[in-house]
Amino acid sequence: MREILEILSENARATPTEIAALLGREVEDVAREIREMEDSGVIRKYITLVDWEKTDRSYVYAVIELKVTLQRNTGYDAVADRIARFSEVESVRLISGDHDISATVRGSSMKEVAFFVAEKIATLEGVQSTCTHFILKSYKEHGVILTEKPKPKRLVVTA
Amino acid sequence: MKMRMKEISALRPEAKVARKVRAMPPSGIRKFFDMVSEMDEAISLGVGEPDFVTPWHIREACIYSLEAGYTSYTSNKGMPDLRETIADHAKGWLGLDYDSEEEILVTTGVSEAVDLAFRAILDPGDEVIVPEPCYVAYVPDIMMAGGVASMVSTDSSNQFKLTPEAIECAITEKTKALLLSYPNNPTGAIMTREDLEEIADVVVENDLLVVSDEVYDKLTYSEKHTSLAQLDGMQERVIVLNGLSKSHAMTGWRIGYVLGDPALVGAMTKIHQYTMLCAPTMAQMAAVEALKRGNDEMLKMRHEYDLRRRLFVSGLNRIGLACFEPKGAFYAFPSVEGTGMTSAEFSERLLNEQKVAVVPGDVFGPSGEGFLRCSYATSREELIEALDRMETFLSKRGL
Numbered sequence: 001m002r003e004i005l006e007i008l009s010e011n012a013r014a015t016p017t018e019i020a021a022l023l024g025r026e027v028e029d030v031a032r033e034i035r036e037m038e039d040s041g042v043i044r045k046y047i048t049l050v051d052w053e054k055t056d057r058s059y060v061y062a063v064i065e066l067k068v069t070l071q072r073n074t075g076y077d078a079v080a081d082r083i084a085r086f087s088e089v090e091s092v093r094l095i096s097g098d099h100d101i102s103a104t105v106r107g108s109s110m111k112e113v114a115f116f117v118a119e120k121i122a123t124l125e126g127v128q129s130t131c132t133h134f135i136l137k138s139y140k141e142h143g144v145i146l147t148e149k150p151k152p153k154r155l156v157v158t159a
Numbered sequence: 160m161k162m163r164m165k166e167i168s169a170l171r172p173e174a175k176v177a178r179k180v181r182a183m184p185p186s187g188i189r190k191f192f193d194m195v196s197e198m199d200e201a202i203s204l205g206v207g208e209p210d211f212v213t214p215w216h217i218r219e220a221c222i223y224s225l226e227a228g229y230t231s232y233t234s235n236k237g238m239p240d241l242r243e244t245i246a247d248h249a250k251g252w253l254g255l256d257y258d259s260e261e262e263i264l265v266t267t268g269v270s271e272a273v274d275l276a277f278r279a280i281l282d283p284g285d286e287v288i289v290p291e292p293c294y295v296a297y298v299p300d301i302m303m304a305g306g307v308a309s310m311v312s313t314d315s316s317n318q319f320k321l322t323p324e325a326i327e328c329a330i331t332e333k334t335k336a337l338l339l340s341y342p343n344n345p346t347g348a349i350m351t352r353e354d355l356e357e358i359a360d361v362v363v364e365n366d367l368l369v370v371s372d373e374v375y376d377k378l379t380y381s382e383k384h385t386s387l388a389q390l391d392g393m394q395e396r397v398i399v400l401n402g403l404s405k406s407h408a409m410t411g412w413r414i415g416y417v418l419g420d421p422a423l424v425g426a427m428t429k430i431h432q433y434t435m436l437c438a439p440t441m442a443q444m445a446a447v448e449a450l451k452r453g454n455d456e457m458l459k460m461r462h463e464y465d466l467r468r469r470l471f472v473s474g475l476n477r478i479g480l481a482c483f484e485p486k487g488a489f490y491a492f493p494s495v496e497g498t499g500m501t502s503a504e505f506s507e508r509l510l511n512e513q514k515v516a517v518v519p520g521d522v523f524g525p526s527g528e529g530f531l532r533c534s535y536a537t538s539r540e541e542l543i544e545a546l547d548r549m550e551t552f553l554s555k556r557g558l
Contacts, residue, residue, distance in 0.1 A: 007466070018539075021470040024473065155192070156195040156201070156516065157192040158207045159207050159518075
């Protein structure tokens with residue numbers, strides 16, 4: 001199971017046939033395990049890492065740090081859940097340190113993101129303060145160095 | 160003045176080259192190298208080195224050492240810190256004690272260590288038993304050292320392992336040493352502890368030295384590597400040659416090392432100090448980092464090779480190129496018997512028709528005829544594409 005997940009987390013398009021060959025296992029067994037992991041939610045989604053900068057449709061991303069009032073019974077979960085429901089929000093995480101919750105937000109412009117935070121997030125009950133950090137450039141995402149140059153070539157045939 | 164001109168024009172430089180150098184066979188790889196170099200979009204399975212770039216923390220340690228000004232010579236034997244690190248590594252990996260002052264030498268790659276070992280132990284006419292197919296440098300190095308290589312063949316029916324019988328057949332009164340190179344380039348064969356025990360008996364009975372090139376020792380997939388030096392009473396007889404090129408993807412850094420008896424390592428050090436002086440300082444700094452903190456990255460690379468190994472070897476067998484399971488290094492050695500082509504014919508046609516480069520097995524010795532060396536130190540995508548092209552190549556011939 002772990003080995004299949006390692007391969008898929010590197011390349012979501014790896015087929016059961018390919019994974020079976022890599023692991024020296026039967027294709028049917030691999031396909032069944034993948035299905036089971038999809039059904040049980042171990043595999044949540046297959047996504048594509050897009051470098052939007054290279055397209056004509058670029059987005060504005062921001063990290064929003066929030067201070068939140070702890071609530072009886074629900075702790076941070078209630079407010080975190082509310083934030084997570086907005087489609088503009090890409091991730092929500094409980095963090096340690098000066099702030100309590102960190103969310104990443106995607107929008108078409110800085111103005112759009114700023115207004116979204118001011119109107120929808122800062123006004124939520126329990127949110128004490130927000131601090132918005134606009135992302136200016138992304139160097140590495142999901143383990144991929146976006147600024148990396150192609151690696152030098154090896155000699156084509158060596159002993 | 161005129162006389163002098165005449166003398167110069169009469170000089171034939173090629174005739175001035177030493178006889179033993181003229182007698183050295185040209186590398187069989189050269190021809191393929193030239194052919195592939197001129198070709199666009201060829202997939203090369205002919206590369207004998209990792210496709211990974213050296214892990215960043217190792218490169219970073221080297222950069223830091225340069226910033227700090229470590230640019231002088233080191234001790235001939237290598238930096239004390241590196242030798243101590245190698246001693247610790249040998250203790251952990253092989254369970255053997257080597258004194259960092261007298262029993263360890265840092266060389267400029269394992270290639271230099273091979274050359275030093277033969278030059279240090281061979282008198283003119285001394286014989287070295289060399290199991291083949293094997294890496295291309297051993298025989299020329301033995302020749303250059305004034306020795307004679309006595310080739311013994313290994314074959315696929317025995318997973319290209321060396322047998323004690325084969326050694327016994329080759330022994331004469333001039334036999335001084337045995338060369339071992341397992342995990343093996345080009346076959347991917349390994350020698351287990353049981354296999355080595357039989358070899359050890361023959362070695363002791365005939366009072367041989369052993370030069371053991373173990374540069375692929377971290378890359379085994381079925382069991383942990385065993386060195387002949389680990390067997391009872393064998394440590395003093397075995398000159399262990401190793402390096403970081405394959406395990407840590409550090410081919411270009413040129414760092415190798417020797418473990419062995421003080422008398423033998425001392426003899427090698429003597430030659431080393433007059434020829435190489437010392438291994439590159441910045442590469443030695445990187446090697447310390449690699450050995451101290453490079454294990455996780457090394458295991459990651461080995462895991463990736465293992466995945467590719469299964470993918471590629473099962474693929475070869477599926478398309479009809481029978482391949483025994485290679486248990487070490489990063490080579491598959493499939494057979495082309497049954498295709499009606501020699502290794503060289505197969506390789507040349509495969510390259511011209513399908514743009515896939517492999518190395519014909521006979522480059523590594525006569526027993527390699529009928530086989531191809533395919534390196535799976537190549538991306539998965541390229542391996543899959545290469546298998547497709549090889550399948551097309553075979554099916555066009557109704558094979």
